[in-house]
Every structure is written in structure tokens, then in C-alpha cells.
Amino acid sequence: MIHCVYGDHKLFVGYYCKRILRIPLSVALYGYDLRDNPNWSMFRRAIRLADNIIVNCDFNKNLLAEIAGSELGDRAKVIRHYAPIPVSGPCDKRRILIVGRFAERKGHDLLFQAVSALGADAENVEISAAGFPGPVDVQQLARDLGVEDKVRVFESISDQGLDLLYQRCDIFCLPSKSDGQGVSEGLPVALIEAMAHGKPVIATRLAGIPELVEEILIDEGDVKGLAHALKRLLDDPGLGASCGARNLEIVKARYSKQNVSVLRDLFLETLER
DSSP, rough: OOEEESSSSSHHHHHHHHHHHOOEEEEEOOHHHSOOOOOOOHHHHHHHHHHHESSHHHHHHHHHHHHGGGGGOOOOOEEEOOOOOOSSSSSSSSSEEEEEEOOOOOOOHHHHOOOOOOGGGGTTEEEEEEEEESSSSHHHHHHTTGGGGEEEEEOOOHHHHHHHHHHOOSEEOOOOOOOSSSSSSSSOOOHHHHHTOOOOOOSSOOEEEEEEEEEEETTTTTTHHHHHHHHHHHHHHHHHHHHHHHHHHHHHHHTHHHHHOOOOOOOHHHHHH
């Protein structure tokens, strides 16, 4: 059989194929086809020849009947769209978020290896990797490390979209490391943002990070330690809640908007000199 999606040029080609091949023709129609068709004369001719016509709602079926008239008969069928219903309750996904440019020093590989090492303990884990494109192909890395089914990649995400990811994550993880040229993080802003959302974070005992993160810190490149830290938080939501609350207090005390006003005052003082 021939099946056409949309009742424009695709259906018109299907119409001629049916006339040549003498096989059944079906078409799925949508609002565009029934309101702004590029060729109404050809559309009516093709509809007359179609064996089955699929529409996605009763309104479109009635609209088609007005266009095709009595020639439509019973060939039009309503097949509705569907939306997957999320699983609720104890089987909900536990969401881990990593934010940063897709570069070696962010440690995406360490996170993926640690989740892979957890095996069945990470059955309900979902990783969101958000950031700007860089030298690391994060999606390919996930495939190579066997966690592709757990990883969702968000490239060049907006501030609003990133805020939603922070809100919905259970754990924020940024296992920073030095790259091949020996370049490491200073103090990643993403850690401050996650803590400002009251989230538990896992980070590396590296550069300026311990100035911000009191817990949970791992050694640079320690996949086993990272897996252990992830399991602690996955197994104990209460621990995550207490760490998140403490992180929020740290940000309020030392990394709030007030710091900007201090910088402004310092700048004005310099100008006065």
C-alpha cells in the first residue's frame, strides 16, 4: 500500500502512484491540509481515490466532510494522538544534573563512568547534561560509556530552561578535573547556581571549589569515590535535603547579590581616588 503523511504534495504524488500501481492508498490529514491546502482541486481529486483517510480529531473529520461532501463515505477515521503518561510513585527517576561547557575539564566522562559502575543501583537514574557545545561530544561519550539511555543533552540552553533543570534535579554533580593541557576550573559558577537552588552537590577537591563546597567533595579523577557519593545521595533523600539546605545558607551568606554591591562600592571608591 501507499501511505501519505499530509494532504499536500505528498498526497498528490501518492495519487499518481496509486493510479499507476493499482495498490491501496491511505493518507493522514492535519489542520494545515484542511485549511490552507496549496491545491484544493488536486486535493479533492486525490481524496476521492484514497481508500483510508486518517484525521486526528472529530473537528477535522467534520471539516473534511464539508470539503469532500457525500463522496467521503465512511473512509475517514479518527485516530487520536497520544502522550506518554509519566510513571509516578516510587519508580520516579532520580535526576542528576551537570552544567558546563562540553569540555574535558568538566568531567562528564567521570560522571558517566560512575553511574555505569553503580549498575542496578542506578536503574532509575537520569542524567541531564546542559551547556554550550565544546570539544567533547557528550552524546557520543555517553554511548561509548554505555549510559546513552540515561543521558539527556541540552545544548545552548536558555537561562529559563536551565533554571527549570536546576529546579527538577535531585543531585547536582560537577566532577571537575584538569584537562590534557593541565588547565582546571577556578570556581565554577554552576556550583553556586545549584546551591542557590538548595540542591545537594558533588564536586571535586580542586582549585577554589573547597572554598564554596563543604560537602560532598571527591578527589580529582576518583570514579570510585564519585560512585560512592552518588549512591549515598540516591539512597538517602534526607541527606540530600539537609545538604541542599546547608548549601542554600552558604550562598545566602557568602555568594549573594550583596557581593555585587560591594564590588560597585569598591569601583566607585576607585573612581573617587
